[in-house]
Amino acid sequence: MLHILKACLMAAGFTLTVSGGARSQEMPPEFLLVSDADVEFLTTRGDIRHSDWSDAAERNLEAALSAELSDGGVVHASQRAGCFDEHDSRQVILLAQTIAVSVDEPRFTENLDGLTLGSGIAQLQACADFQRLALISHDASMASSGTMIVSVAAAALTGFNADRDQYSRTRLDVFDTRTGQLMTHIEVRGGDARSEEGATRIVSRLMSGWDQ
Amino acid sequence: MIRTPVLVLMALCLAACGTTGLQVPEGRLAPGAGFTVDISDDWAYRSPSSDQDMFGGYVTRDGVHLNRIHFVTLDDGDALLRPVANIERPVFLAKADEAEIAGLLTESLNIAGYSNMLAGTVQSVSVDGHVGIAFEIHGQSENGLDIKGYAAAFPVADQLHLVVFLAPELHYYDALYQSVQDLIRSVDLPD
Numbered sequence: 532m533l534h535i536l537k538a539c540l541m542a543a544g545f546t547l548t549v550s551g552g553a554r555s556q557e558m559p560p561e562f563l564l565v566s567d568a569d570v571e572f573l574t575t576r577g578d579i580r581h582s583d584w585s586d587a588a589e590r591n592l593e594a595a596l597s598a599e600l601s602d603g604g605v606v607h608a609s610q611r612a613g614c615f616d617e618h619d620s621r622q623v624i625l626l627a628q629t630i631a632v633s634v635d636e637p638r639f640t641e642n643l644d645g646l647t648l649g650s651g652i653a654q655l656q657a658c659a660d661f662q663r664l665a666l667i668s669h670d671a672s673m674a675s676s677g678t679m680i681v682s683v684a685a686a687a688l689t690g691f692n693a694d695r696d697q698y699s700r701t702r703l704d705v706f707d708t709r710t711g712q713l714m715t716h717i718e719v720r721g722g723d724a725r726s727e728e729g730a731t732r733i734v735s736r737l738m739s740g741w742d743q
Numbered sequence: 744m745i746r747t748p749v750l751v752l753m754a755l756c757l758a759a760c761g762t763t764g765l766q767v768p769e770g771r772l773a774p775g776a777g778f779t780v781d782i783s784d785d786w787a788y789r790s791p792s793s794d795q796d797m798f799g800g801y802v803t804r805d806g807v808h809l810n811r812i813h814f815v816t817l818d819d820g821d822a823l824l825r826p827v828a829n830i831e832r833p834v835f836l837a838k839a840d841e842a843e844i845a846g847l848l849t850e851s852l853n854i855a856g857y858s859n860m861l862a863g864t865v866q867s868v869s870v871d872g873h874v875g876i877a878f879e880i881h882g883q884s885e886n887g888l889d890i891k892g893y894a895a896a897f898p899v900a901d902q903l904h905l906v907v908f909l910a911p912e913l914h915y916y917d918a919l920y921q922s923v924q925d926l927i928r929s930v931d932l933p934d
Contacts (some may be wrong), residue, residue, distance in 0.1 A: 626913050626914070628886065629808050629809060632806075633806030636807065637806070638804065638806045645804055647914060649918070651914060
């Protein structure tokens, strides 16, 4: 789940981390960075969200993307964010997340024109000054060894490959704060964000597809 | 070990569903319901078999999570929801009053994955010579996003004709409200 949402459940205080020492003092940070990861563990008894894996993936992806974007300055909506916990701010983040999922769904048009946070983006700017919202979201399913054995055995017996249950998908969505519009949507498949190295490789692939 | 045949069946079902893709309607449409509507050219239509949760067809502009207008006609005793194991589905009864019709919709949406769906004040609405009811809906999607909706329901004979608009309260509901009202006014109900 989102850092933002988890923060709702925490009694901790509010901090914002701003990185990017090379920037002018007058310029606001370029990016508000929000990360979200949901990693499921596939077992023979069903699919379970793995909190530790999800937290690690979220943390690793945020760190990797932050390193890539730090030249322009990055504001992190971290786990201890307070202003971003408020209902109206959370709603904007949730809408951004919903838009990210919707880009690849059947829509009237293939372009990104209708995908916008509208005036809601101003709610986030009340928390911190920034120029673009960067949302990195990751979802993956990892199979247990028992599930793998069952899948392999089933494939050998039937010719049907049930191993398709395993997947990994990471999206980067960038919104313009002036209009609220989605400017960029990039998706990469594969990779394991549970490790720092894996997350760095995923982010590197995302960045290679992003024409900034 | 039961997993494999289940997965094979799921794959076959998905392959079948893949043949019912998104269409851009032109003008008047019978949207998987017992009535027709005028769809403006910036909505895309998905046939009833595309919805795994509810009977009826729907149109969307930006994806089903961002906006949808759902259309369905229920006979006496019909459920809005498709059958789900071990879940009792609310059904439409021809003798249902306004509150029960609103409750049928909100309860069905709550079972379908929304939460805290509640109906607002029920108002009378007249379309195509038939008097029906209209009401707002408020609740949340599965991820907690506030959802707002507008429903128009027309009991005719022993049938209930429903038009249900759902969108995030933030930006999308207000942006599309007028288009939805125009669409509802265009409904052509059976006599």
